[in-house]
Amino acid sequence: MSEKIVNDFSITIGTVNGSGSQTANNTILRSLFKMGIPVSGKNIFPSNIQGLSTWYTIRVNKDGFTARRDAHEIVICMNSNSFSQDLANVLPGGAFFYTDSIKLDITRDDIEVYRLPVKDIMREQKDVPKQLKDLVANMVYVGVLAQSIGIDLEQIRTALDYHFKGKQKPIDLNFKVIEKSVEWAKGNLEKTDPYFVKPMNKNDGLIMTDGNTAAAIGSIYGGVQFMGWYPITPGSSLAEGIIEYLPILRKREDGKHTYAVIQAEDELAAIGMAIGAGFSGLRAMTATSGPGLSLMTEFAGLAYYAEVPVVIWDVQRVGPSTGLPTRTSQGDLTFTHYIGHGDTEQIILLPGNANECFEFGWRAFDIAENLQSPVFVLSDLDLGMNQWMAKPFEYPNEPMDRGKVLWEEDLEKLNGDWGRYRDVDNDGIPYRTVPGNKHPASAYFLRGTGHDENGNLTEDSATWTRMLDRIKKKYYKAVEFIPAPIIEKKKGAKIGIIAMGSTELAVREARHQLETEANIKSDSMRIRGIPFAEDVPKFIESHEQNYVFEMNRDGQLYQLLLGEYPHLADHLISEAFNDGLPATAQWILDSILIKEKI
Amino acid sequence: MSEKIVNDFSITIGTVNGSGSQTANNTILRSLFKMGIPVSGKNIFPSNIQGLSTWYTIRVNKDGFTARRDAHEIVICMNSNSFSQDLANVLPGGAFFYTDSIKLDITRDDIEVYRLPVKDIMREQKDVPKQLKDLVANMVYVGVLAQSIGIDLEQIRTALDYHFKGKQKPIDLNFKVIEKSVEWAKGNLEKTDPYFVKPMNKNDGLIMTDGNTAAAIGSIYGGVQFMGWYPITPGSSLAEGIIEYLPILRKREDGKHTYAVIQAEDELAAIGMAIGAGFSGLRAMTATSGPGLSLMTEFAGLAYYAEVPVVIWDVQRVGPSTGLPTRTSQGDLTFTHYIGHGDTEQIILLPGNANECFEFGWRAFDIAENLQSPVFVLSDLDLGMNQWMAKPFEYPNEPMDRGKVLWEEDLEKLNGDWGRYRDVDNDGIPYRTVPGNKHPASAYFLRGTGHDENGNLTEDSATWTRMLDRIKKKYYKAVEFIPAPIIEKKKGAKIGIIAMGSTELAVREARHQLETEANIKSDSMRIRGIPFAEDVPKFIESHEQNYVFEMNRDGQLYQLLLGEYPHLADHLISEAFNDGLPATAQWILDSILIKEKI
Amino acid sequence: MAEPLQMAGSKIKVNRIGLQKTDYRGNLTTLCQGCGHNSISNQIIAACYEANILPEDVVKFSGIGCSSKSPSYFLSRSFGFNSLHGRMPSVATGALFGNKYLHGIGVSGDGDTTNIGMGQFKHVIRRNVPLVYIIENNGVYGLTKGQFSATAEVGLNLKYQGVNSYMPIDIPKEALIAGASFIARSFAGDPKQVKELLKAALSHRGIAILDIISPCVTFNNSDEAYHSYAWGREHEVAIHDLSYVPPSEEITVDYAEGEFKEVTLHDGSKILLKKLEREYDPTSRVDAMRVLEESDNSESLLTGLIYIDPDRPDLIEQHNLVDEPLNRLNESDLRPAADTIDMINNLMF
Amino acid sequence: MAEPLQMAGSKIKVNRIGLQKTDYRGNLTTLCQGCGHNSISNQIIAACYEANILPEDVVKFSGIGCSSKSPSYFLSRSFGFNSLHGRMPSVATGALFGNKYLHGIGVSGDGDTTNIGMGQFKHVIRRNVPLVYIIENNGVYGLTKGQFSATAEVGLNLKYQGVNSYMPIDIPKEALIAGASFIARSFAGDPKQVKELLKAALSHRGIAILDIISPCVTFNNSDEAYHSYAWGREHEVAIHDLSYVPPSEEITVDYAEGEFKEVTLHDGSKILLKKLEREYDPTSRVDAMRVLEESDNSESLLTGLIYIDPDRPDLIEQHNLVDEPLNRLNESDLRPAADTIDMINNLMF
C-alpha cells in the first residue's frame, strides 16, 4: 500500500434506481459530514422510476473543495448493467467494490478489488421482511466501506436515526446489517488501497441541506401565502418542501391556515393562480422547471406589464425541450430574461448555494412586492436536489417589506385621489390597492391591455410609451434590490473569473489550482442577479480578461453582459459548456490554461 | 389660396369604427393609386368592433415617399368624439372637412373648413336600404374630397367595382352618392386650400396589397399543405388569406384537396398540429401574433431540438401582454430568437414589404425543410394589414426544395443503414424519413428528450453535447439560406442606418431628407433575417457610426447585433422607439440630427 | 321582492345598504349596440343592487373577448382583473384567496371558455371555487370578427367561415359531468330570469356556472342561428319560473302546495321554483342530464336552474383559513418567530 | 379468432401478412415491474399482430409520463412521436394528415389527458380525429413520483400527498359529452378484453377513446385504491363479452338469437357483444350515460364498449383529400402553375 490518502478523494456508487440505495448513500454522506470532514453528495439519476443505472458520487476534501470531479478513487458497483463502465471509471490505484451477485470478470489489475458479501450477509437476515430485502442489502456496502476507510459507526447510527426520523425498527434493521458487514470486513477484507477518512472539525456549526428545501423554508420565512404549482422534476421538491414545512412553521393554536398551496392542472394555471393571488395582495409564488417555465410565458408578460408581484422559481434542468429532465444546467437565463412577447426585461435572482436559496426565498417576496413585478429565481437541479453543506439558515435580518400598498386610511388621507399607475415618487414604482379594501375609491381594473396612470384602458400612443418607459425605470431601480455580486480578490490577480449559481465551488477550487499549479492569480465575481449590480462593470473593467463560466451552450450570461456593457466587450471571454453534469474545477482550470498559456 | 400643392400631402379620415368607412377609405386609396400617384393607406383602429374612434391616413407623394407622417394636411372628421382632436391635428393652412351632424364649434382660423352635407344628400337617397344608410353615407366625403382635390371619377368607379367584386347593385348605390356629392361640391364648395392631385404614371405595373395577403399567397406558392391556426389580430388575416386563396390556386379537376387548414382550439394546439404535420412530411405552418406566440413557446423548443420543419408567422403587434392589439411593433424579436427554455437560437426571416411577404411565404418552407428546423417570419401589423404598393408577385425562381428526405428506394440503397440524427454530410443537417414510408428500417421515434444519432433515447452526457452542438452547426449553416441584407449606398456616406422590416420607406425618406436638408450622406442596410448574413458585419465595420432603428423599446435588433459582433460594439448606436404607430422619416431624421450635429 | 327602501327625506331610490343603482354602474359600454353582453351587464348591476351587495365586496374577473371586456361596464367600484384568453379561472382561483369574504364574478365568452379555456373551465369546477362564472355564449368569436367558437351548432353558416362541421360543446352538460355545484342556462333576451339566476348564484357557495345565450348582433344573429335573438325568443323553454328570496326575507309568493319547489342556499336565502310544464328536480343529476339530452332532441332553448347542490364545501372552505382576510395579515402572522430558526436548522442535521 | 396462419415449411407462427409477433415488438421496457402500462403494451402488440396490421402502417403518439414512454415498448417498426405533456392530440391531428391510410395509436396518461391535456382531449374528440386514443389511467402521476391526477377518487390517501378532496374526472363520461364516436373502458388486469377492444378501435373510423385502468404499482396500488389491481379484479363488471371479427372473416361464434348484439364497423369488420347481466345497447348515448352513472353509484369498475357510432365521418374524410398520401405529393401538385401568377396579380388590383 502506498502512502495513506486521507480525507481527499471521491467515492462513486453505481446502483439500479428504485432499489432504495438512496438511504445507504445518504447514510454514508451524513456520517462523513458528522465526522467533520467537508463533503458533498451528487445523485446522477435517470428520468424513470425503476430499473435503470444511477450513480451517487461523494467527495470528501479536507480543504473544503467539494465540487464534482470526473475522477473516482473509490467505486462501488451494485449494478451489473453499469459494471464495465464502473470498473473503467476507477482511477489507477483506486479501489473497486462490487456485489457478489455480479459474475463478471475483473479486467484491470491496476486497481484494488473487493467483493461485497451481499448474498451471504443477507441470507442470515431472517428478520428482514421480504419486500425490504433489496433495500436493506445496500447497507452491506455501507458497512464494508465504513470499515475500509474508517467511517465512525456512531455517526452512521446518527445518520440512520435522522433518516428514519428516530423510528427504532428500521434503524435497527439497517444498522444490524451494517454491523455484520463491518464485522465481515474486519475479518476478511485485506485493505490494500490508500484511502482513509479521519475526523476533523471543519463542519462545526454547519448544516447539510438541498437547495430546494432551503428555498422552501426561506419562502416560508418570507411569509408565503399562496403557492400554485404543477409537478415537474427538479422543481417539484421545492413545492413539496413548502407543503412539508408550512404546517410545522406556520402552525397556529386554532389550527387554521394563513396560506394555501394548490396543485394546479398545469403550469399555465399554476402561475395564473399565483398572479391572481399576487394581485389580491398575497405573497404568491410558483416553482417549476424548463418546460413549465415555457408554458408560463404569456402570464409572465402579463405580470410584467400589469405589474403584479409574484415569485417564480425555476429549478433548471437541461433543455431545450424535454431534454435531460434529471440533469443540471444553467440554460434558461436569456429565455427567462426575455420571457413574454414584446419588450420585457425580467428581474432574476441567481442563488449560488443553499444559504442563498434560503435567503432569496424570503427576499424575493420583498423585491417582488416592492417593485410590483415578477421576480424569477433561477436555481438548478444540482443545487436544488443534491445535499450541500451550508451555514445554518439565518433569520431574515430585515423586516418584511410589503412595498407601496394603500389601505382605507391611506386613501382617506389622499381623499381617494390616487391612480394605480401614477409615478408619485418618481422612482417608477406606483402605489397599489388590493381587493377587499372598502374605500369606494380603492378599486381599479387590472389588465394586460394598454392603460393609463389610473388603470383605465387607452390606446393612446404617448400614454403607452410613457407607461412602458416607467416600467423600464423600475427595472433600473431594481438594481438597488439585487444582491451585490460576491467578489473574491487575490493580490496581483490579472484575470477575472465571472460565474453564477451553483458553479461557485468549482470556481473556488479552480482558482486555488490555478494559483498553486500554474501560478496564475485570479479574482472572481459571482453574479447574483439581473439587472446587474453596480459592482459588475467595475469588476469587468478592472481585468483585461474576464472569463465568463456558465453551464449552457450559448454563453447566455456572457450575452447579457455584452448587451449591458457593450463597451467592455473586449474584456469578456465566454466559456460555456453543459453536458448535464455539475461543473468541475478541471473544466475551468483547463479552459483558462489553454487561453493563458499559448 | 397659396400656391398649389400637388401630389404631396396626407389625408386623415376620422370615423367611428364599425360604421363601414373602410369601403370609402379604400375607394379613395385605390383611385389615387390608379391615377398613378404613389400612395399608402394606414388604418389606425381600436381593438373593438363598433363605436370607437378610428382613423385612416392616406399619404400621396409624387416621389414615392409613402411612409407615415405625423402631419395631416387634410383631415376629414365624421366622428363627433374625435372632433376636437381631429380639428387640432390639421396642419396650419390645411383643410378640414366635417360632417354636418356635428354641431361643435370650429375654434381655429388658420385652416380652411368645409362642411359635408351628409344629411342632405342622404335624405334624398330613398333607394338605400335603411341598414345600409350609415355605410353609404361615407361616400359623401369620398365625393366631396374627389371634387375638391381632383380625384378621377372613373378611377373611383373602378375602385368600387374592385371592392364589390363587380356586383352592380352596391356599386351603383354607392357611386350615386358619390356623384351627388361631387355635384354638390361643384356647386357649393369654394376651394380655398392648396391641395390637389394630378395623374402620374408612377404606378405602372404595380399592384396594391397588404402583407398578410401577400404572405398567404406566397405560402400557397410555397406549397403549403397544412395550416393550424387560431384567430388573433393581426395574424388572423394571414390565415384567412390562405383559406381564401387556396381553393382558387390549388383547385383540381377532381375537386379534392391537397391541403388542410384547421382552426385549432388555441395556439398550443395550432402549432402542435403544424409540428405534427411537419413531422409527417407536410409543408406546415401557423400564423399568430404576440400572445399566441407566447403560448407556442414550449412547442417551439420541441421543434428546435427534435428538428421538425415548421413555419411560424408572427405578425407583430404592441406587447408586452395584450398590449395594444391593433397597433404595430417590432417588439417580438429577441423573444422569438430565444423562444423556448434551454439553449435555443431560432431562425428568423424579416420581410420589409409586401413582395418579401410573398417571397418569404414560399421560401420559408424551403429553409425549414432544408434545415429541418422551425423558421419564424416576423411581419407586423402595419405591413400585414395595411395596403402597400408593390411590384407584381414573382413566380418562385427556384424549384421547391424538400431537403434531405429518404424514401423507400433511398433506404433500399443504404441497406436500411441510416440514423435520423447522423451528420452524414458534415453540415449539421441529418436525413429524415416520414410516416408512411414502407421500408422496415424507415421508422424512428421522435422525441424532445435526449437522443442519439439514431434517435434513440439516451441521457449520455457526451451524446447530449454532441447533438446540441450539431444543431448549432446547422444554425451557422442557416446563414447560407437567409436572404442577404438590402444595402443602399451613397458615395461619401459616413454613417450607416440599420433597420429591419416595415420601416424601409421611412428610412428611405429620412436618408433623402438627411442629404437634402442637412447634407448628411448615409448608407443603409435592411437586415432580412437571423442568423445575420455575412454582409452584415462588413457593413457595420465600414461605418464608424451605425444607427440601428427599430420599433421597440429595448433596442432588440441592436442587442442581437452586439451579441454576434461584440467587437463592433463601438460602431453601433441604438435608436429604438415604439408607440404603436408606423415609423416616420421624421423620427429617424431627428434622431440622427441630434447626434450628428452637436 | 327586495324592493329598495326609500331614504328619509330623499326621493332617490336606494337599497338596504343605502346605495343607489348608479353606484353599481360601470364605464360606458364600447360593445356593439344591441350586443347581448350589454344586457347581461345591466342585469349584473340590477342583481347586485337588489341583493344589497356592497360593490367593494365584489371582485370581477374575465378573460379576453368582447364578453371579457364587459366587466368594465358594471361595478366600477369593484376591483377587476381582465386576464388572459382562456385563463380567467386560474386567476380567480388565486385571487379569491386574498379575502375569503369577497364575491367573485367571472365573465367569459364561449371561445374563451370552451376553446382555449376548456382545461381551466373543467378544473375550476372540480375544485368548486366560489365564483359566479358567466359564459356570454354567442357561438362565435366576436372580438376577432366572427370565427366559429366551439359552441357553434353543426351546420351554422357564417359569412367568412363557411359551414361548421364539428360537434358543438354543450356548456351545462360539460359543467354537470365535471361536477359543478350550480348550473344554469339562460338567455340575454330574458333579463328577468338572468337577474334572478344571478342573485341565486351570488348566494351559492361554490362554483356557479351560468351559460347565458348572448347574441352577437354583428356576426351571428341570423334568425336560424341557435345563438340569435330570434331563435332564442322563439325557442326558449324555461323549466321553471324562478325567484330568489334573500336570507332575511319571508317568502311572500303565494303558490299552492306542490306547485313549487324550494331550495335553501347556504347563506339562508332561498330559490323558489314554480313548476311550469314539467316535473323537475334541480338537485338531481339524473334529472339534469335527462332534461339536457331531451332539449337537444326537441330543438328548444332550455333555460333555468338546471342543477344545484347547495351543500358541497367550496375550495376556500376546504382550506380552513383564518378568520381575517389573508391579505390583511401582517408580518407577525406570516413570518415564523425568530426562535423557530434553530429548530429548523436542527432538522437540517 | 384471427388464428395466425402457419407459413409453409416453417414452424414460426406468422399472421396473414406474413409477420411474426416479434415483428411487432418494441424496445425493452424501462417501466417498473408489474406496471399496468406494460401489460397494455403487450396487448397492443398482440392486437396489431392479430389484426394483420403492417407496423409501417401505424404511427404512434404520446405525451409525457410513464404511460407516454410506452410507445417505445411496442411496434419498433412504426414511426412514433413522443410529444409534450398534454399535447399528444394536436400533434396526432396534424401528423395524420400526412398519410391518410395510416393507423394512429396515441398513448396518454390520466395526468397527461385530464389535467394538462383536458382541452386538447376534448377538441380531438369534437373533431373526430381517426385515432385510437388510449389513456393508461392510474389516478396518479407516475413519472413525477406519485402526485394526484384528476382521476384520483375523492378520499384517496397517498403517502406524500394526503387525502384527495376534488371531484375525480370520469374519462368515458367526458368523452361521451364531448361527442366521441367510440368509447370503451377496460382494465389492464383483463388483457383479453383490452386486446379485443384495441382491434375494434383500430377498425373504427374516427376517434376511439380507451380508458384503461392501469395500476401504478409503485405509487397507487393499495388494495382499496380504485386504480389498483386488487380493486379492479374484485370490482370489474364487464357489460358484455366482446369479440372482434375482421372484415373478411365469417362469424363463427355460436350465440343464440337475442343473446348477442352485432355492430358493423366502417371497414366491414364486426364487433360481437354477448349479453351478460344486463341489456345494453352501445349505440345509444342515453344507455351509455345511464350505465356510467349507475356504475358510479354501485362502486363497480364497469368495462366494455360503452358507446359507438360507426358512421360518423372522421376529420380527415371531411377534408376530402386526394387519393395519394399528402406527404407523397410533389411540386407539380403543390405549387400552382406559373401562369396563375398573372391572374393573382390582377386580383391584387
Ligand SMILES: Cc1ncc(C[n+]2csc(CCOP(=O)(O)OP(=O)(O)O)c2C)c(N)n1
Ligand atoms: C392567446 C390569445 N389568442 C388569441 C387572442 C385573440 N382573441 C381575442 S378575443 C378572442 C375570441 C373571443 O371569443 P369569445 O370568448 O367567444 O368572446 P366574444 O368576443 O364572442 O364575446 C380571440 C381569439 C388573444 N387575445 N389571446
Ligand SMILES: Cc1ncc(C[n+]2csc(CCOP(=O)(O)OP(=O)(O)O)c2C)c(N)n1
Ligand atoms: C409541461 C410539463 N409539465 C410537467 C412535466 C412533468 N411531468 C412529467 S410526467 C408528468 C405526469 C404524468 O402523469 P400521467 O400522465 O398520469 O402518466 P403516468 O406517469 O402516471 O403514466 C408530469 C407532470 C412535464 N414533463 N412537462
Ligand code: SF4
Ligand atoms: S362583435 Fe358581437 S360580441 Fe362583440 S360587441 Fe359586437 S355584437 Fe357583441
Ligand code: SF4
Ligand atoms: S411509477 Fe407507476 S406508472 Fe410509472 S412505471 Fe412505475 S408503476 Fe408504472
Ligand SMILES: [Mg+2]
Ligand atoms: Mg363568443
Ligand SMILES: [Mg+2]
Ligand atoms: Mg397516471
